[in-house]
Amino acid sequence: xxxxxxxxxxxxxxxxxxxxxxxxLDRVGWAQINFWATLIGSGFALxxxxxxxxxxxxxxxxxxxxxxxxxxxxxxxxxGLLAMAVLVTLTRGVGQSALSVxxxxxxxxxxxxxxxxxxxxxxxxxxxxxxxAFPAVGALVQARGWRTAWAALGLALVAGLAPLAWWLVxxxxxxxxxxxxxxxVTTAAIIxxxxxxWAWRDAVATPSFWVFALGSALYGLVASxxxxxxxxxxxxxGFGPGVYYQTLVVTxxxxxxxxxxxxxxxxxxxxxxxMAIAMAILAAGLAVLPSVATVTQVMGWAVLMGLGGGVxxxxxxxxxxxxxxxxxxxxxxxxxxxxxxxxxxxxxxLLAQWVAWTGSYASMFTLLAGVVSLNAxxxxxxxxxxxxxxxxRFQDPKIARSADSQIGR
Numbered sequence: 001x002x003x004x005x006x007x008x009x010x011x012x013x014x015x016x017x018x019x020x021x022x023x024x025l026d027r028v029g030w031a032q033i034n035f036w037a038t039l040i041g042s043g044f045a046l047x048x049x050x051x052x053x054x055x056x057x058x059x060x061x062x063x064x065x066x067x068x069x070x071x072x073x074x075x076x077x078x079x080g081l082l083a084m085a086v087l088v089t090l091t092r093g094v095g096q097s098a099l100s101v102x103x104x105x106x107x108x109x110x111x112x113x114x115x116x117x118x119x120x121x122x123x124x125x126x127x128x129x130x131x132x133a134f135p136a137v138g139a140l141v142q143a144r145g146w147r148t149a150w151a152a153l154g155l156a157l158v159a160g161l162a163p164l165a166w167w168l169v170x171x172x173x174x175x176x177x178x179x180x181x182x183x184x185v186t187t188a189a190i191i192x193x194x195x196x197x198w199a200w201r202d203a204v205a206t207p208s209f210w211v212f213a214l215g216s217a218l219y220g221l222v223a224s225x226x227x228x229x230x231x232x233x234x235x236x237x238g239f240g241p242g243v244y245y246q247t248l249v250v251t252x253x254x255x256x257x258x259x260x261x262x263x264x265x266x267x268x269x270x271x272x273x274x275m276a277i278a279m280a281i282l283a284a285g286l287a288v289l290p291s292v293a294t295v296t297q298v299m300g301w302a303v304l305m306g307l308g309g310g311v312x313x314x315x316x317x318x319x320x321x322x323x324x325x326x327x328x329x330x331x332x333x334x335x336x337x338x339x340x341x342x343x344x345x346x347x348x349x350l351l352a353q354w355v356a357w358t359g360s361y362a363s364m365f366t367l368l369a370g371v372v373s374l375n376a377x378x379x380x381x382x383x384x385x386x387x388x389x390x391x392x393r394f395q396d397p398k399i400a401r402s403a404d405s406q407i408g409r
Contacts, residue, residue: 001103002129003065003161005137006072006153007041007095009034009224009344012088014138015146022146023084031348033085038345041092042338048098049105049200049334053327056171057106062162064102068094069157076150092341101337105330108321109171116271119318120263123310127256197325198385203332208272208323211382213336215279215375216316217343219309222286222368225347226305233361237292246295250302251309258310265311266318272379275315279376281308286369290362316340323385 005011012034020030052060071094075087111118140149203209226233231244258278265274285304292298320333354364 001100001126002133003068003157004095004099004103005130005133006068006075006150007091007093007097007099009038009227010134011137012091014134014141015150018141018146023079023081025081025084029081033088035345035349037085037089037092038096038341040089041094041097042341042345043097044093045097045101045334045337045341046331047334048101049328049330049332052102052105052330052334057102057109058166058169058171061099061102061106061165061169064094064099065157065162065165068099069154069159069162071095071154072150072157073154076147076154097337097341101330101334104317104320104337105333106169107317108329108333109326111321114267115321116266116314116318117263120259120266120314123259123263123314123317124256127252127259131252197327197329198332200328200331200335203324203328203385204335206385207378208382208385209332209336211272211375211378212275212315212319212323213339215275215372215379216312216336217339218279218368218372218375219282219312219316220340221343221347221350222282222372223305223309223347224344225351229348229351229361233289234298236361237298239295239298243295243298247298247302250299251306254303254306255310255313258307258312259314260310261307262311262314263318266314266322271315271319271322271384272382274311275319276376276379278308278311278315279372279379282312283369283372283376284308286365286372289365 016030019025048060048064068091071087071090075084075091078084078087107118107122108115137149137153140152230247231241234244234247262274262278281304285301285308288297288304289301292301316336320336321329324332351361351364355361358364
């Protein structure tokens, strides 16, 4: 997931200023390139899931890391507007969309009962990885220029992540003669080597899929919009850049706390209820933002956004394998990821356009708080999916006895 940095908004933000100066691009043109690149790139999340389900994580991760590395290397040498637009679109598609889906699905393919705990650990390690990567790349940009930094990232993907993927990654526990950490799922996997789970079409038809997918997408919309215009938003409330940088630290630390809490609670609580709590915290943060008047209040707002976002992140990572199994997990998570990427593209544009219409961010945050609250209510009412048919058939005693005899042999 840390390897997706060149295709993420925050990653491109590290090189935006020197890139614009180098290529002579204006901000409006760059914003338009970024918007369409993100929209087009979101489609990669849909296709990669099906390929991942069929070909397995080892081959797909290796090839995707190689492809992204080559694209980033080419971007470091690009000089024309058209070439830059195409390469940015590819980094969005291969990096932000495809590589993200692969990273998330790999964990779900290995864990069944303990997937929430696994995703909690994953979220913490990922957050720490980004905390190291962003300042390291930023320092390299300042010292050697954006082209050198981007070339270094490309080489790291080609010569680092891709070989490690081929060496270490396997499709799932069955590939090593092991079994997942669940009862009936283990039996099914051993007999026919097909992980139990829902079909993609059945999964996306459930209310729970849409509650969690839209909730995560709403968080992506809010986080991307506020992330891009945070300094301007706080300036409207009368705060300077110093307070803005303090909120970044507070949000990062409380998001990490949210990762820890979400990973633990998701293993013990009903996941839709936890989603409702997380969305309620985010709604509270959005509701209070238009009225913050002191530094203490701003930091309180940052705590709400960090905690709520940290929990939503873990739930987005862990819900799909827990609810729908491993059978077509790549396609299911790919559909959810595509919605999130689309929302992330819309967020900054929505806020910018709203300010142009009204002259203020405030009413949009109030409106978003209401929408997020509706999602919280929906999460309280929705049920987790019932056990899938593949798992249910192994709960039949006759089939189970036959399975046990085959395991014995």
